[in-house]
Amino acid sequence: MRTEGEVVYLDYNATAPMRPEALEATVSAMQTVGNASSMHHLGRDAATRVDHARRQVADLLNCSPGELIFTSGATEANNLALHAAYARGGYLMTSAVEHPAVLEAARSLTAEQPDALVVLPVDSDGALDLELLSFTLAERDVALVSIMLANNETGVLVDLRPVVEAAHAAGALVHTDATQYVGRLPLDLSELDVDLLSLSAHKFGGPQGVGALFVRRGAALPYRPILVGGGHERGWRAGTLNVAGIVGLGAAAEAAGKRLEHEAVRIGELRDRLEGLLLAKVDDCHINGRRLARLPGVTSVTFPGVPADAVLVAMPHVAASDGSACSSGAPSPSHVLLAMGRSREDADSTIRLSLGYATTEQDIERAAEAVVAGVQHVRTVLAATHAP
Structure with missing residues (x-):
């Protein structure tokens, strides 16, 4: 537990x-x-x-x-x-x-x-x-x-x-x-x-x-x-x-x-549950590559206008990424998302959540709650900062 x-x-x-x-x-x-x-x-x-x-x-x-x-x-x-x-x-x-x-x-x-x-x-x-x-x-x-x-x-x-x-x-x-x-x-x-x-x-x-x-x-x-x-x-x-x-x-x-086939099915179902929660609770977010076949445990989610690094800071109890770990700290946005035609702003507003063999249903519920709260918090802060 x-x-x-x-x-x-x-x-x-x-x-x-x-x-x-x-x-x-x-x-x-x-x-x-x-x-x-x-x-x-x-x-x-x-x-x-x-x-x-x-x-x-x-x-x-x-x-x-x-x-x-x-x-x-x-x-x-x-x-x-x-x-x-x-x-x-x-x-x-x-x-x-x-x-x-x-x-x-x-x-x-x-x-x-x-x-x-x-x-x-x-x-x-x-x-x-x-x-x-x-x-x-x-x-x-x-x-x-x-x-x-x-x-x-x-x-x-x-x-x-x-x-x-x-x-x-x-x-x-x-x-x-x-x-x-x-x-x-x-x-x-x-x-x-x-x-x-x-x-x-x-x-x-x-x-x-x-x-x-x-x-x-x-x-x-x-x-x-x-x-x-x-x-x-x-x-x-x-x-x-x-x-x-x-x-x-x-x-x-x-x-x-x-456990390959069993894990793939289970993890895919958890990923779909996570995406469903985020799409239902966060306005304007979208999933990158969703129309194509994807790995069962990966979702790339864009929250337009919400800097990914700020969202990650706002949810300290969820370990996620704003792209490839190998390019963490790099000043440039994701070359993958840019190659897919995303704007620099959208690329900078994208987080990657990746699941695996030890991920549980409870993890998904807690993560979705934390991501939603994190995005809402950042949006509130940005709105207050830009208010006249």
Whole structure:
């Protein structure tokens, strides 16, 4: 039973609380010693734990354990994927609503040749123009198409099957930043024929600071390590393996996989309840991307004329966000909402509420009450400030 003073945590897209199974596995691994590259029995024990975790993640994705490269998280995995693909020569193609870990990596790689980067626009709901994608693939020699499966701010889902079909027909590889998707909705890499996929443990209940890059066996992609100095992870990534983090990742993957479909349905119902309460009780608010398929636990709500940062301050017992946690403190508004055609004022008046495996009905009721009160309080203050 939650007490009245407890914080309602609705910031799963920033980081999810560690699942009990992942916490237990991580702590257990931290209490042992052994470098997974050492030949003695302690090192072999660590390597065995890593191998087991690799199988757990592979089972969640339905891929081969040998197709997984462990990294420090999705940001490193995204950079590694783009770095390797761009070395093939040709253009990089992505979308205007990608996470900065993809957009900024692509811009950095093409800094000396900006025309080598193609950034596809989206419509007002956040959907890609597939005809434009296909036309661009026909007109240019594209090395890699990088499109996220689920947007981190709006939760909008992308059907990658036509993207993969068009890209492969043009000879391009496909990478997806699946950071928000993995562990939240079913994903079968035997059916989704992407060449590279990035994930991060802490988005679905694993520890922070660990993730993985899926590299499909047979992809025309020689490894291009960013970190050099050892032959770890089949030469893709030098550095002593984070055994405890990897073990936690594996445990979170197994735990999420066991309850995936049930959690998705339950969380989706809670999200719909939250949105219904806000739409009914707050005048003029609207949900971004609502007309498209979205992640079950994400809602991006705009309260026109009400600064999001002020609303967050006005509801201290609800942990939420005004956009991507990776760009917190940035003076510029959400690039995702701007790409969807929102005004700067509306982008600055948008909060993201993201639910997860531990969210309860009581959390939703308390959060809705707090958000409504927070918006009303800010509106009252603004009205008084601007009164003659």
